[in-house]
Structure formats: C-alpha cells, structure tokens
Amino acid sequence: MYRKATMALAVAAALGMSRAATAQTQDELRVLREQVRQLDKRVTEAEQAAIQASSRPTGENAMNPAVSVILNGIYSNLSLDPSGFRINGFVPTLGDVGPGVRGLSLGESELAIAANIDHNFRGTLIASISPEDSIGVEEGYIQTLSLSYGFTVKAGRFFSAVGYQNQIHAHAWDFTDAPLANKAFLGNQLGEDGIQLKWVAPTSFYWDIGVEAGRGREFPAGPAGGRNKNGVNSGNVFTHVGGDFGMGTAWQTGVSYLSTSPQDRTFEDPAGTTNSFTGQSRLWVLDGILKWAPNFNPTYTNFKLQGEYFRRKEDGDLTSGTAAQTGGFASVQSGWYLQSVYQFVPMWRVGYRYDRLNSGTTSFSAPLNAADFPVLAAYNPTKHTVMVDWSPSEFSRIRLQAASDKSRSDVTDHQVFLQYIVSLGAHGAHKF
Amino acid sequence: MKTILRFVVALSSVVVALPATAALNVFACEQEWAALAQELAGDKASVYSATNALQDVHKVEARPSLIARIRSADLLICSGSELEIGWLPLLLTQSGNARIQPGSAGYLEASQFVPKLEIPKVVDRALGDVHPSGNPHVHLDPRNIAKVADVLTERLVQLDPANAEAYKARASVFLERWRAALSRWEREAARLKGVPVVVYHKDMSYFINWAGMREAGSLEPKPGLPPTPAHLADLVERMKRDPAKVIVYSPYNSPRAAEFLSERTKIPSVMLPFTVGGTERAKDLFGLFDDTIARLLATVK
Numbered sequence: 001m002y003r004k005a006t007m008a009l010a011v012a013a014a015l016g017m018s019r020a021a022t023a024q025t026q027d028e029l030r031v032l033r034e035q036v037r038q039l040d041k042r043v044t045e046a047e048q049a050a051i052q053a054s055s056r057p058t059g060e061n062a063m064n065p066a067v068s069v070i071l072n073g074i075y076s077n078l079s080l081d082p083s084g085f086r087i088n089g090f091v092p093t094l095g096d097v098g099p100g101v102r103g104l105s106l107g108e109s110e111l112a113i114a115a116n117i118d119h120n121f122r123g124t125l126i127a128s129i130s131p132e133d134s135i136g137v138e139e140g141y142i143q144t145l146s147l148s149y150g151f152t153v154k155a156g157r158f159f160s161a162v163g164y165q166n167q168i169h170a171h172a173w174d175f176t177d178a179p180l181a182n183k184a185f186l187g188n189q190l191g192e193d194g195i196q197l198k199w200v201a202p203t204s205f206y207w208d209i210g211v212e213a214g215r216g217r218e219f220p221a222g223p224a225g226g227r228n229k230n231g232v233n234s235g236n237v238f239t240h241v242g243g244d245f246g247m248g249t250a251w252q253t254g255v256s257y258l259s260t261s262p263q264d265r266t267f268e269d270p271a272g273t274t275n276s277f278t279g280q281s282r283l284w285v286l287d288g289i290l291k292w293a294p295n296f297n298p299t300y301t302n303f304k305l306q307g308e309y310f311r312r313k314e315d316g317d318l319t320s321g322t323a324a325q326t327g328g329f330a331s332v333q334s335g336w337y338l339q340s341v342y343q344f345v346p347m348w349r350v351g352y353r354y355d356r357l358n359s360g361t362t363s364f365s366a367p368l369n370a371a372d373f374p375v376l377a378a379y380n381p382t383k384h385t386v387m388v389d390w391s392p393s394e395f396s397r398i399r400l401q402a403a404s405d406k407s408r409s410d411v412t413d414h415q416v417f418l419q420y421i422v423s424l425g426a427h428g429a430h431k432f
Numbered sequence: 433m434k435t436i437l438r439f440v441v442a443l444s445s446v447v448v449a450l451p452a453t454a455a456l457n458v459f460a461c462e463q464e465w466a467a468l469a470q471e472l473a474g475d476k477a478s479v480y481s482a483t484n485a486l487q488d489v490h491k492v493e494a495r496p497s498l499i500a501r502i503r504s505a506d507l508l509i510c511s512g513s514e515l516e517i518g519w520l521p522l523l524l525t526q527s528g529n530a531r532i533q534p535g536s537a538g539y540l541e542a543s544q545f546v547p548k549l550e551i552p553k554v555v556d557r558a559l560g561d562v563h564p565s566g567n568p569h570v571h572l573d574p575r576n577i578a579k580v581a582d583v584l585t586e587r588l589v590q591l592d593p594a595n596a597e598a599y600k601a602r603a604s605v606f607l608e609r610w611r612a613a614l615s616r617w618e619r620e621a622a623r624l625k626g627v628p629v630v631v632y633h634k635d636m637s638y639f640i641n642w643a644g645m646r647e648a649g650s651l652e653p654k655p656g657l658p659p660t661p662a663h664l665a666d667l668v669e670r671m672k673r674d675p676a677k678v679i680v681y682s683p684y685n686s687p688r689a690a691e692f693l694s695e696r697t698k699i700p701s702v703m704l705p706f707t708v709g710g711t712e713r714a715k716d717l718f719g720l721f722d723d724t725i726a727r728l729l730a731t732v733k
Contacts, residue, residue, distance in 0.1 A: 296486075
C-alpha cells in the first residue's frame with residue numbers, strides 16, 4: 001500500500017518535471033492526470049482494505065468454536081393417551097419412542113459446539129437439553145483430519161451408521177417423528193459409545209466401507225449403560241455407494257449389519273411385568289435415498305425419496321417375569337418405510353411417509369408360553385403420515401403433520417403436530 | 433464363485449481407472465476458479481468444478497459424488513468467506529484427505545487474497561444471510577482474478593514442483609493476456625460509470641465497484657431471502673424517485689422478479705453470466721467479462 005502511495009507521488013513528480021522540462025501536449029497531460037487519479041483511488045482502497053482487515057477479532061475469543069443452538073417447540077393433538085403407546089408385535093425398546101405429551105410442549109433443545117482441535121483432529125459436542133431439565137450428551141466425538149488415503153476415524157459417542165435416518169439429527173428430519181422401523185429396531189435412534197473406522201474408496205463414484213465397535217449402551221444391545229464387560233459388545237459394518245444421474249439427480253444406497261449380544265435386556269410388558277432377554281441380536285438394514293433438483297439447484301423446487309428396510313433375527317433366552325421362568329426365544333422380524341418430500345415453490349414443502357412393520361415369526365420353547373408375552377403376539381403395525389412445512393429462511397421451519405398410527409393392535413391413534421424448529425448461531429451443514 | 437471373481441475384477445478395474453491420471457487433481461468449488469486453474473495448469477492438472485453456473489453456490493448438497501471427487505483432490509480452490517459453509521465443511525471432514533484441509537498448501541480460499549467489500553459492521557441474522565467476513569463473490573472484479581492467479585500459480589508450483597516451469601510460463605502468458613483484456617474492458621466499461629443498477633442478490637458488488645456503477649437496490653429484500661411481493665412493490669415506488677438504468681440477475685436466479693420489476697418500471701432487465709458457463713459466450717474467464725460488459729452496454733445504450 002505504501003509502495004503504491006510512493007508510486008503515486010513519483011508519477012505526480014514525474015508529471016511536474018515533464019511539464020517543466022518539455023512542453024508536453026495537453027492530451028498526454030490529461031492521460032497522466034487520469035493515471036494519478038487512478039493510483040490515488042487505489043491507494044485509498046488499499047488503505048480501506050487494511051482498515052477492514054485490522055478490524056478482525058483478536059485475542060482469546062477469536063478461537064471460539066462454532067456454537068449453534070437448535071430450539072423446537074410443538075403442539076400435539078393425540079386421539080389416544082400417549083402413555084399407553086406400544087408397538088404391538090415387537091419388543092419394547094425402552095427408548096423415547098412414544099409420540100410425546102399432549103398439548104403444548106417444548107421439544108429437546110440442542111447445543112452444538114464444534115471446531116478443529118489441531119491439524120489432526122476435529123471435535124464435536126452435541127448436548128440435548130430435555131424439557132424435563134436434564135441434560136444429555138447426544139453426540140460427543142473426535143474425528144481425524146490427517147489420515148489421508150480416504151480413511152477417517154471417529155471416536156466417542158456418535159449416531160451409529162446403521163441405515164440412513166439414524167445418522168440424521170432430529171432437527172433435520174423431514175417429519176416430526178422417526179419412522180416406525182427406527183422406533184422398533186433402534187429405539188428411535190441408536191447412539192453408540194465406540195469407535196468408527198471409515199474408508200472412502202478412490203473411485204469416480206462414491207463408495208465407502210466402515211466398521212464400528214461399540215459399548216452397546218442402548219437398544220438393541222441392552223440395558224441403558226451397557227454391559228459390565230471388557231471388550232466390544234456391539235459391532236456394525238456398513239457400506240454405501242452413491243453418485244449422480246445426469247444433471248439433477250443424486251443417489252446413495254447402503255447396507256449395514258449390526259450385531260449385538262444383549263444381556264439381561266429388560267422390557268416391561270404392558271401388563272406391568274418385567275421380562276428380560278439374553279442372547280444374540282442381528283439387524284440388517286438396506287437404505288436408499290434419491291434427491292432431485294433441476295440442475296442441482298434446490299432453491300426453487302426439489303424432490304427427495306427415501307426408504308429403508310430392516311430385518312432382525314434374535315435368539316437366546318427369555319426370562320418371563322410373570323412365570324419367573326427362563327426358556328428359549330427366537331424371532332425373525334422386519335419393517336420398512338418409504339417417504340418422499342417435494343418442495344413445489346420456494347420455502348414450501350409437502351411430504352408423505354408410509355410405515356409398515358412385520359412381526360414375522362416368534363417362537364418360545366418350554367417352559368415359556370406365548371400367552372405370557374401378549375405384546376409379542378403377531379401384529380403388523382402400519383402408519384400413514386403427511387406433512388407440510390414452511391421455511392422462511394435457512395434457519396427456521398414451521399411444520400404441520402398429521403398421522404394415522406396403527407402401532408397398537410386394537411386402536412388407531414390420530415395424531416396432529418404443529419412444530420417449529422429454528423437454529424441460531426453458526427451456520428450448520430447437513431449430511432446428504 | 434465365477435461371478436464373484438468377475439465382480440471383483442470389474443471393481444478393481446474401476447478402482448484403477450481413477451477419476452484422473454493427470455499429475456494434479458484440482459477441486460474447484462465454483463466454475464470461475466475451475467476456469468482459472470485450467471488456464472494456469474493446462475494439461476498438467478485435471479480440474480473438477482463442484483458446481484455449475486445454474487447452481488446457487490450458497491445452497492449446494494454435500495452429494496456423494498462430491499465426496500468421491502474431493503477424496504482424491506490435491507488442491508482445493510474455493511471463494512471462501514463462508515460462501516460454501518453449508519456444504520464444504522462436510523465434504524472436508526468426510527474426505528479422508530489431509531492434503532486439502534484448511535491450513536495445508538492444498539487449501540486455497542480465493543477471497544482471502546483480495547480486498548473485500550461489504551464487511552458488515554453488525555452481524556445479525558435478522559439482516560439476512562450476511563457473511564461476517566465480507567462479500568464472498570470476489571471473482572467479478574477482473575483485477576481480483578489476476579491477484580488470485582498469482583497465488584494459485586504459487587500453490588501449483590509448490591504442490592507439483594516437477595512442472596514448476598510449465599506453470600510459471602502459463603501464468604505469465606495468462607497474466608499478459610489478462611492485462612491486455614483488462615485495459616480493453618476498462619475502456620469499454622467507461623460508459624457504465626455511475627450507471628444505477630438493480631441487482632437480484634448481492635453477487636454483483638465487485639463488478640459494480642470495478643466498473644464504477646451504482647447499486648440502486650436489490651430484488652431480494654435481505655441477502656439470501658427470495659423476493660417478496662411487498663418488497664417488489666416498494667422497489668417499484670423507489671424506482672419512480674431514483675430510477676435505475678438496468679436490472680440484472682444471474683443464471684441461477686428465477687427471471688420472474690426481474691421481469692416483474694422491468695414491466696412495471698420500463699427499466700430493461702438482463703441476465704448476466706455471473707460465472708464461466710453462465711451464458712454461451714462466457715466459455716472462459718475472458719468470455720465471462722466480455723459478455724458481462726457487452727450485455728450491460730447493449731442494455732444501457
């Protein structure tokens with residue numbers, strides 16, 4: 001900048017000298033004057049830029065991590081008492097799978113803090129503050145940045161890469177609640193304490209392979225807190241492929257296999273007795289997602305199709321609280337959902353989801369009797385959900401959702417939710 | 433068994449036939465930087481642009497295909513200044529690629545190397561999607577292209593020293609052509625000086641500043657928010673008091689708001705290429721400025 005100022009002076013001096021020495025034509029003078037004026041303008045600009053640059057934050061505060069907060073609130077109108085919620089035909093998951101409370105309520109608030117730790121690691125903490133004034137760690141992990149060759153390692157607590165929806169934070173879901181299959185097979189959402197190794201292949205299309213080893217702190221591995229045992233209690237392997245079709249369609253499909261060995265996994269029968277299961281639980285999930293936007297520009301219109309298929313095999317010993325007896329138990333159960341969301345004009349989206357679970361086959365060996373486990377009696381729950389939402393900016397969304405939920409074998413729950421979800425603070429980035 | 437074997441062979445041949453066999457893989461977030469990298473690296477690099485001219489770079493999905501590309505990149509060049517904040521950080525953390533992480537030689541934010549405009553004094557989302565470190569659309573000032581070209585050449589030389597001479601030679605040829613074009617554009621754009629213009633989004637600020645034009649309003653009520661009827665009605669009134677001479681928008685904007693205002697106010701509207709590939713004539717960076725100036729001159733008269 002000072003060089004420029006000196007140059008401006010030099011040109012000005014040259015201008016003066018040339019004037020004195022030789023009689024330059026008026027035209028040349030005008031050109032030189034214009035050049036001086038231009039140089040002067042540039043000097044001013046450079047000075048302004050320097051001033052602006054110097055106003056950047058300094059001191060300890062400048063290293064603050066990215067902080068963002070998600071707030072959400074909901075009005076629920078439920079035709080059935082939510083405290084009686086159950087998914088008939090399936091083992092209750094003990095998770096937070098019900099439709100919530102009736103009337104007005106505050107949803108879970110989320111506080112997310114993330115930053116690069118150094119050149120090797122990135123750290124993320126996502127705390128959820130429940131409306132009952134308790135605070136929980138939803139995710140808290142470190143992730144490598146410097147491994148190269150497509151490798152990434154994540155360690156800590158994170159949403160397991162089992163299926164597609166499980167890894168998405170609730171505030172970014174397209175519907176107010178999780179699909180029935182996620183509720184029945186993953187207790188809404190499986191967060192694991194563990195370590196994940198992922199490799200992205202050097203291919204022209206997307207291809208990843210990963211493996212997770214975990215504590216098994218939540219369903220389906222077992223009682224909250226995990227087993228009192230060294231080593232690994234939960235393992236998950238997954239792979240995804242993805243890419244583009246033409247100029248507007250992106251897709252991804254994956255398969256994952258979660259294997260756990262629950263020990264004394266208790267559940268309370270709606271009748272009030274406590275049963276427990278010890279054995280093996282294996283879950284296959286097949287997932288697919290397709291997103292379309294004209295020329296990959298989702299601003300005006302876009303479309304999203306998402307579906308997952310779950311299949312679980314369990315076998316082991318079941319202890320019945322009613323009969324105080326232990327016997328063999330085996331089950332093969334499945335479920336799927338398909339949902340689509342369409343943004344037809346800027347800000348406005350509509351969506352529909354169909355859920356279906358298949359209680360499949362369950363077998364009990366002596367001395368157990370199927371009659372001791374009424375909640376496991378064969379039943380195929382279904383659910384229809386429609387929603388419309390309005391997002392006046394990237395940071396706020398208001399959603400109206402209606403559902404007809406046949407999770408309970410004898411009655412249909414008609415649900416209406418009106419919800420707001422907003423984010424403040426650092427600009428979030430959402431996974432594909 | 434045979435089918436499995438055949439599958440494995442097919443798969444490994446895919447793995448071997450990687451996206452590029454050239455020395456350097458360049459991942460550009462925007463078309464303008466892809467074009468610049470192509471000018472400077474020629475056949476020494478394989479250049480990939482994450483977005484096209486019809487995409488709004490603020491709103492891009494972190495698609496699997498982009499992760500696949502960034503995984504093998506040796507050099508990343510993006511506008512920066514939070515322009516790509518909704519998707520680039522995700523690509524970076526999922527890439528498993530240390531070469532292009534922030535702080536490494538393979539990570540280049542173009543906007544860090546030019547004087548920035550419109551650095552906000554107050555940062556508040558109530559003001560729209562403001563960029564705390566200033567307007568990120570720096571490429572539309574042709575002088576900035578030359579500045580970024582210098583930095584990009586340095587990085588190419590640093591990352592691929594074997595081809596250093598080739599990069600330097602190409603850079604000096606490019607910069608010479610650019611300087612010649614720049615003085616031509618300065619002459620041509622002289623007629624645009626002081627011309628009041630209505631923009632769609634604040635993505636034209638650097639061009640307006642370079643050409644000495646004057647921004648008389650924007651179709652977006654606030655940065656990043658789509659035009660509303662109330663705001664357009666207000667603009668119609670403002671144009672009566674302080675008429676602009678031209679309304680401009682970019683290929684990724686819907687032309688409807690500009691056409692509406694144009695109809696009501698009889699001010700001509702024109703789509704400008706915004707980036708390389710935005711119009712047929714904007715085939716490269718030279719074409720981008722040729723066409724932008726030509727379209728404005730033809731409209732302003």
